[in-house]
Amino acid sequence: MPTVEVNSTPLTPSARLKAALRLTRWMAAHGSNAAHVVVSFRTDEPMTYFAGGMPQTTYQDDASQGRHARWAAVVCHVHPDRDHAYRAELAEEIREALGLDADTAHLMVRFEPTRPDRVFHLDSGAMTSGGRQTADRGQEKGLRHAHH
Template sequence: MPTVDVTSTPLTPSARLRAALRLTRWMAAHGSNAAHVVVSFRTAEPMEYFAGGMPLTTYEHDTEPGKHARWASVVCHVHPDRDHAYRAGLAEEIGQALGLGTDSAHLTVRFQPTQPDRVFYLDSGSMTSGDPLPVGPG
């Protein structure tokens, strides 16, 4: 169950939807089950995110949601077998989906390899990791 957790400047609901759909489609095109892709958004509070000791969230500039992020910090949980090319491609796609293609934009994307058997989700009223049950006693 690949996940993308985005913390950024405020985004409109439609900008979030566009980004989530674009990232889901990209992951599905690269072998993920689209129904299992999770994209979440969190708007940073003023004076919460700093780069080089300077705040990227300020009281004056972050009060109105936008169609594009001005900066974002993203954490992706993906299968440990995903290679560098996949991670680099996804990082590029995230930047484009969030509209962070300018020289003045700030974006960090961190990848956390996550074994599928360590992710549980609700399926038909029961928690499952999606992996088959082990064979044998126990």
């Protein structure tokens, strides 16, 4: 389940939807199941994000939502087998999806390789591992099997 977590300046709901769809389509075109792609957005409070010791959000920032981010810090959880070229292309796609101009904005994208068996999701009422399912699905499916 590839996951993109975006912390940024306030974005309109339509800007978030547009970016989420664009990133989902990009990942699907690069081998991910679109139904498994998760994109989330968080807006940081003023004076909570600093780059080089300088605040990217200040108390003077207006709280209005925009169509483009002024800055963003993004964490991507992707399969460990994804190579440097994939990560570089995804970082560029994120920049474009958020409308960040290299001359006027700040963007940091961090990749955290995450094995599928370290991710669980709700499936038919039980928590299921994102790793490959074995013939005995009961060994991986559901917390009811974890008695330790």
